[in-house]
Amino acid sequence: MKIIFLDIDGVLNSDAFFAGNHDLVKQFYKDNEYDSDNIDFLVKRQMMDIDFEKLNILKNVIYETESQVVIISSWKKLNIFPYIMDELIRLGIPIIGYTIDNGSNRGSGIREYLMENQVDQYVVLDDDIFDDYEEDIINKLVKTSFYDGGLEEKHVKELIRKLK
Numbered sequence: 001m002k003i004i005f006l007d008i009d010g011v012l013n014s015d016a017f018f019a020g021n022h023d024l025v026k027q028f029y030k031d032n033e034y035d036s037d038n039i040d041f042l043v044k045r046q047m048m049d050i051d052f053e054k055l056n057i058l059k060n061v062i063y064e065t066e067s068q069v070v071i072i073s074s075w076k077k078l079n080i081f082p083y084i085m086d087e088l089i090r091l092g093i094p095i096i097g098y099t100i101d102n103g104s105n106r107g108s109g110i111r112e113y114l115m116e117n118q119v120d121q122y123v124v125l126d127d128d129i130f131d132d133y134e135e136d137i138i139n140k141l142v143k144t145s146f147y148d149g150g151l152e153e154k155h156v157k158e159l160i161r162k163l164k
Helices: 016-029 039-047 052-065 080-090 106-115 153-163
Strands: 002-006 068-071 097-099 121-126 140-143
Touching: 002 052, 002 106, 002 153, 016 039, 016 068, 039 080, 080 097, 106 121, 121 153, 140 153
Parallel strands: 002 068, 002 121, 068 097, 121 140
Antiparallel strands: none
8 A cells, every 4th residue: 555644735735826816715705604614615615725736736646656645734633624535535535544643743643554554655745844753754755845836746756756
């Protein structure tokens, strides 16, 4: 089994994406009444924070490497996270789970997942390096940048190389 441990912010979006998406988000709030109990509203709004160009790059890597995805993002703390996972799966991302950690010990969550599951190859796709990202994880890290475009074509070769 090949796994991509996936962060979302700074990977599937970037500061430039948010700047360009600002008017769409404003329009969404104008067209829809905010309702914190309306799951559809909340999911649609959260999904507006995903750049579908980045999502397509990820899908191509997944297809090329026959990988599956485990979420490591802080998005897993959101109450609507199960619905977000369902939506990402519907969009073609083969999510098979998520790590259990408190957000600041992301490396521990990854290592625990690896111990509990049979994983042949893996990469960590993240825009941050956490304090507990020790050498084992850093060697598998493909680091993106929130301020430099998130996941881009320049990351694809490294992702594929690390997963094959």
